[in-house]
Amino acid sequence: MSVNVEFASDGRQGIVAEGTYIWDAAKRLGLRLPAECGGRGECDTCAVIVREGMTLLSELTNAERTRLSPERLAAGERLSCQAKIERGGTLVLDPVPATERAETTEETKRDFSTEFRHLPFDKKLATLVELEVIAAAQTFKAVAELPSALIQKGLGVMAAYGRAREQRQRAEHRPAEEQTEKQD
Numbered sequence: 001m002s003v004n005v006e007f008a009s010d011g012r013q014g015i016v017a018e019g020t021y022i023w024d025a026a027k028r029l030g031l032r033l034p035a036e037c038g039g040r041g042e043c044d045t046c047a048v049i050v051r052e053g054m055t056l057l058s059e060l061t062n063a064e065r066t067r068l069s070p071e072r073l074a075a076g077e078r079l080s081c082q083a084k085i086e087r088g089g090t091l092v093l094d095p096v097p098a099t100e101r102a103e104t105t106e107e108t109k110r111d112f113s114t115e116f117r118h119l120p121f122d123k124k125l126a127t128l129v130e131l132e133v134i135a136a137a138q139t140f141k142a143v144a145e146l147p148s149a150l151i152q153k154g155l156g157v158m159a160a161y162g163r164a165r166e167q168r169q170r171a172e173h174r175p176a177e178e179q180t181e182k183q184d
C-alpha cells in the first residue's frame with residue numbers, strides 16, 4: 001500500500017511506499033532534511049512535526065525518547081531518520097525550524113562568521129585574543145592529560161632537535177680553514 005506524504009509548509013507532496021523512513025520520503029519529494037549525525041539518531045537536526053497521520057508511523061525509538069523532550073514529543077515531533085511509515089494513508093509533515101532545535105555545527109559556524117564580520121575592528125581584535133587564550137588553555141589541558149612517559153619522550157625529542165640545530169649553527173659559523181681541515 002502506498003502513502004501520500006505532504007509537507008504543509010511548501011505544499012510539496014508525493015506517494016511513497018510503506019516501509020519508507022520519513023527522511024527518505026522527504027528526499028524523494030526533493031526535500032533534503034539536515035542529518036548531522038548521518039541518521040544514527042544522535043542529533044535532532046532531522047526532526048519533523050507530524051501534523052496528521054501519526055498512527056501511520058512506527059513506535060518511538062529510544063533515540064527519539066532521548067533526543068526529543070516530552071514537550072517536543074507531545075507537540076508531535078519525530079526524528080525523520082528513525083520514524084518509519086508503516087501503514088498506508090495520508091501523512092502531513094513539516095520540518096522543525098532551525099530556531100526550535102539544537103543548531104548544527106555548520107549553522108553555529110555560519111552564525112559566528114556572520115557575527116564576526118559585522119563586529120567593529122577593536123571587538124574583532126578582542127575576540128581573536130579571547131580565542132587565542134581558549135586555544136592555549138585547551139592545548140595546556142591536552143598536554144596535562146598526556147601520560148608522563150609520552151611527555152618525557154616528547155621533551156627528549158625536542159632536546160635532541162635543539163642540540164642538532166645548535167651543532168649545525170656552530171658548524172656554519174666556524175672559520176673556513178677549520179671547515180677545510182675537518183674535511184681533510
Ligand code: FES
Pocket residue numbers: 034035036037038039040041042043044045046047079080081082
Ligand atoms: S539525522 Fe541525526 S537523529 Fe536523525
